[in-house]
Amino acid sequence: EKIDNEKLGTHILTAQVFYDGNIDTITKKIVFLNNVAPKLYKYKIVAEYPHDRNAFTQGLEFYGDTLYESTGHKGKSTLRKINYKTGEILIKKDIPKQFFAEGITILDNKIFQLTWQSKEGFIYDLSTLEKIGGFAYNNSKEGWGLCNDGKHIYKSDGTKKIWTLDATTLAEKDYIEVTTNKGVKSKFNELEWVEGKIYANTWQKDGIAIINPKNGALEAVIDLSGLRNKVSRHDDLDVLNGIAYKADTKQLFVTGKNWNKLFEIEIVK
Numbered sequence: 001e002k003i004d005n006e007k008l009g010t011h012i013l014t015a016q017v018f019y020d021g022n023i024d025t026i027t028k029k030i031v032f033l034n035n036v037a038p039k040l041y042k043y044k045i046v047a048e049y050p051h052d053r054n055a056f057t058q059g060l061e062f063y064g065d066t067l068y069e070s071t072g073h074k075g076k077s078t079l080r081k082i083n084y085k086t087g088e089i090l091i092k093k094d095i096p097k098q099f100f101a102e103g104i105t106i107l108d109n110k111i112f113q114l115t116w117q118s119k120e121g122f123i124y125d126l127s128t129l130e131k132i133g134g135f136a137y138n139n140s141k142e143g144w145g146l147c148n149d150g151k152h153i154y155k156s157d158g159t160k161k162i163w164t165l166d167a168t169t170l171a172e173k174d175y176i177e178v179t180t181n182k183g184v185k186s187k188f189n190e191l192e193w194v195e196g197k198i199y200a201n202t203w204q205k206d207g208i209a210i211i212n213p214k215n216g217a218l219e220a221v222i223d224l225s226g227l228r229n230k231v232s233r234h235d236d237l238d239v240l241n242g243i244a245y246k247a248d249t250k251q252l253f254v255t256g257k258n259w260n261k262l263f264e265i266e267i268v269k
């Protein structure tokens with residue numbers, strides 16, 4: 001492999017060695033770590049809004065003032081259009097029962113939605129939420145989170161990889177590995193594109209990782225562990241999952257699976 005110095009994580013190097021008239025191939029796995037530890041950020045609550053306690057949040061993204069949400073569990077997955085200020089569900093579409101819906105992202109007036117283990121994604125019309133197409137994943141086994149930078153779509157799959165997808169064909173083109181100064185991390189769930197960085201919930205952790213999309217460096221972690229005490233507990237896995245950024249007003253929102261609140265937060269550095 002040609003070493004791409006920009007990218008952290010696992011690299012497989014192969015070299016051909018000639019000796020005494022023989023040719024041998026040597027393969028070596030090396031892991032490039034980041035040279036600095038992630039910064040630790042705290043948060044401040046700016047506002048609280050109602051959130052459906054029965055929404056097992058898997059994807060969350062704004063388009064203008066409207067919030068879009070994908071909810072999971074097989075047999076009760078949905079796609080929703082929401083007034084975030086009141087929590088009112090404007091449109092709700094049930095996903096066919098065999099699918100466990102996961103992350104969503106919005107690009108070119110379309111909503112792209114992943115499913116967890118069915119290796120299938122769906123495409124919907126942004127305003128009506130009518131299904132207008134689908135796509136398959138060719139490299140990764142699972143679908144977890146999605147976000148986009150206006151040009152490319154980014155997809156997490158539960159492994160240490162975050163994929164870059166072609167925005168037209170949805171084909172998995174390239175990937176980064178999320179890396180700290182200690183190792184390569186995995187289980188990035190809901191994603192959000194925020195001012196040139198990928199924000200990612202780590203599955204079952206009360207924090208958000210801030211990731212450099214160019215090299216995979218995990219640059220900072222926002223510790224959100226105080227939030228779960230501010231929501232009513234639910235029998236289901238009620239973990240932090242759901243990041244949505246209103247880019248026009250630079251507002252950051254987070255919620256959790258089956259949380260009764262959506263929080264607007266400010267990062268405290």
Ligand code: DDQ
Pocket residue numbers: 058102116143144158189203237
């Ligand atoms: N994921 O979002 C982390 C990708 C999957 C969440 C799955 C949690 C529900 C567990 C229920 C298992 C039923 C087969």
Ligand code: CA
Pocket residue numbers: 059060061146147190191192193242243244
């Ligand atoms: Ca999101």
